[in-house]
Ligand SMILES: Nc1ncnc2c1ncn2[C@@H]1O[C@H](COP(=O)(O)OP(=O)(O)OP(=O)(O)O)[C@@H](O)[C@H]1O
């Protein structure tokens with residue numbers, strides 16, 4: 001199928017969806033009669049109604065939906081020099097996805113092991129980091145939400161908010177200073193006589209993984225804190241009075257209550273870790289495997305945007321699958337975690 | 340004289356649910372008119388229909404003789420005082436009061452004068468610069484009234500404005516509201532589920548039940564001559580006895596009740612054999628030599644009188660309010676006494692269609 | 697020792713460890729910025745210096761990137777605050793059957809990795825400018841503003857939704873009943889109510905834009921912002937000048953964030969004082985009312 005078809009579809013799709021809902025809405029209002037209440041323009045007045053429609057229309061259509069559809073569209077196109085875009089050779093193909101799985105047609109290997117391994121590792125490490133961040137944050141979040149006095153809580157909040165706003169490149173940079181071959185840790189180890197050679201933390205990916213675990217810790221912290229904070233302290237007191245052991249209270253009272261917070265923290269941490277670019281660029285060694293730098297290179301090293309779009313889409317699908325899994329496991333709706 | 344507010348068979352439906360059903364009445368200019376009814380009976384809905392937030396599904400609302408169909412709340416000559424007051428928290432007291440004039444383009448000087456005058460009226464002089472969240476409940480109440488009066492409405496609509504106040508203040512505000520109404524002389528339409536409030540303040544009262552207006556009359560008539568079983572049971576306390584009409588003798592009917600035949604005024608002209616409810620106000624029953632036999636189970640001294648709780652022959656509880664001379668001689672607990680009343684003061688009414696009462 | 701005190705001590709130890717972990721790397725980074733050696737290190741501390749900061753001010757790329765970042769941040773605020781507000785208001789009004797679909801669309805940018813937002817924005821606008829010939833849109837600053845606003849608007853929308861949930865609709869009705877037009881209701885009632893959230897949204901939108909890297913690095917094309925300059929430098933090698941820059945950025949953002957937090961506290965305190973005043977007048981009033989028989 002030629003790509004010009006896709007262009008028409010991309011621009012028509014939002015219009016069709018909006019029109020379909022508009023028709024449904026008008027039909028429903030007709031049926032409801034006077035009980036439907038004042039209409040959209042009547043409730044907002046002309047100026048505000050126009051502002052709402054224009055602002056949200058531009059945002060959703062031109063900044064969210066169309067870019068995403070274009071990226072999807074591009075990912076199914078062959079790599080062509082720009083003059084040939086839209087020409088007869090610009091037809092839809094699965095070539096970019098095939099490449100992700102099987103690599104270059106000229107290579108002898110049967111699978112594209114580098115990219116597949118990088119992808120698998122990225123997802124796997126992101127999941128581990130998500131779990132690790134949860135474990136690290138939970139006691140502190142619980143302490144702040146249920147135990148700490150107001151004065152202490154304010155102090156903790158300020159102490160958390162400060163590092164929260166530190167740029168992620170700078171976090172990565174800080175870890176680089178720690179883990180570099182002449183870095184703080186190596187000097188300390190050598191100074192103490194534990195090793196006489198600097199350890200290459202960067203090549204071993206120790207720097208990258210600790211940097212990633214560090215980078216989005218506070219996302220998890222605030223998500224957990226907000227969820228646990230809404231738990232009525234009396235519930236915990238009551239359980240304690242009934243003689244429930246502490247682990248029982250956490251497992252069967254606090255955690256179920258904090259479910260939406262855990263889910264939203266997990267979703268955010270996973271998404272940010274899997275999509276992290278700064279940390280792998282700064283903390284990655286020459287042979288480090290991480291998926292986002294590969295995507296980046298498709299664009300700015302290989303200048304193969306079509307393939308880059310396909311790789312980006314693969315990453316996006318992984319994130320969507322993760323969100324859906326989390327929702328399924330925790331039995332939640334999207335509205336409950338996106339707060 | 341054209342009515343200040345005329346409801347012409349107003350019906351409001353939400354989906355299949357009818358919140359107001361064929362309301363039909365006239366409210367005279369300068370009247371203090373109340374709608375009284377239990378929670379959920381459609382009072383707020385009716386008030387919102389008058390103020391224009393809800394379009395009736397059927398029927399018309401006329402204000403000063405003018406049909407209000409299609410006229411939005413912002414151009415109707417009414418002002419509404421909301422159940423929660425809805426004062427603007429971001430504005431000072433003066434700005435709240437002046438708001439209606441501001442959006443009408445009244446010049447600043449004139450606005451200031453009016454605010455000044457209204458602050459005097461509501462007895463809050465010198466509080467103009469205060470913020471809403473610094474005020475007490477009663478002060479907020481007054482500011483809400485001033486804000487509504489500032490737009491010089493023909494009709495002031497009040498939705499349970501006193502319900503948030505504590506008891507003592509509520510009683511005080513009743514008198515004050517009534518005084519303000521007399522002074523400004525406009526029509527007040529007042530909503531409440533508190534019968535004491537309605538009886539104390541209103542010229543006339545409409546009693547509502549399940550979206551239907553059951554009776555419209557002044558408080559005394561409502562209390563002494565309710566026309567339906569609902570009104571009789573909702574307004575004031577009553578001992579209610581169900582039975583069948585045994586015989587009719589002029590204006591008085593005799594009803595066979597579980598505790599024997601009892602007589603009462605046959606308000607609705609029931610025929611012998613029909614189902615009936617007999618209503619006996621506690622203050623109508625007096626201990627005497629003969630009458631209904633009952634045993635005293637409890638006596639509560641209430642200042643102006645003593646409320647006796649008794650068990651009738653079949654064990655059902657009866658209440659009697661003993662006051663005046665009789666209160667000097669309260670029978671002890673366990674005493675078997677008899678209760679008499681004047682037949683023309685008890686009421687015989689048909690049960691409600693829905694079967695409650 | 698009782699088990700209770702052991703528990704407490706363990707918790708205290710854990711909290712101390714946690715904050716050490718949180719601040720340790722940042723403190724190390726900060727210290728290197730003031731140490732004299734040309735290689736960033738904090739031990740041994742050979743001498744205190746501010747020369748690395750002076751270097752920064754003379755670095756053209758960095759000054760240029762900083763200006764660009766601030767400019768982009770302002771534009772992002774200008775786009776994402778009104779858009780987020782509109783998005784939040786519309787959510788409460790949108791046709792019931794379209795509601796969950798609409799919600800899915802508007803929160804999706806929050807759950808999409810930043811690199812993908814950057815990529816898709818560039819891809820789309822390159823395509824659109826090819827079709828329409830409007831070349832001026834295909835510009836690093838414009839695309840960065842568009843790409844960042846796509847998800848920052850979702851952040852601000854969530855802030856506004858939280859505030860809107862506490863909005864009392866009867867306030868709008870009251871204004872309407874007093875004769876205001878719908879537009880007046882919007883500006884006199886809704887906007888003042890939303891003001892604290894608008895303040896938060898401005899701060900958060902600006903900070904999110906200023907510190908963003910993942911989306912920006914794609915959308916900025918050949919242009920530069922502070923974060924992309926920084927990333928480029930760090931990849932090449934670490935110098936104390938970078939530490940100095942880091943300290944400067946951290947200082948600015950953290951001071952901003954903390955000031956903002958303190959400001960919010962102050963608002964809360966004012967509200968509490970007002971509530972206390974209300975309670976006092978309440979008490980005075982009840983005392984003054986004559987008792988009724
Ligand atoms: N917008 C609406 N949609 C559907 N039902 C409604 C709506 N507004 C009110 N109702 C229903 O109409 C009935 C009457 O409501 P209304 O608010 O008028 O009662 P009310 O007499 O003012 O009660 P209260 O004393 O509790 O304020 C209630 O059962 C309520 O649930």
Ligand SMILES: [Mg+2]
Nearest residue numbers: 382383422498
């Ligand atoms: Mg009501």
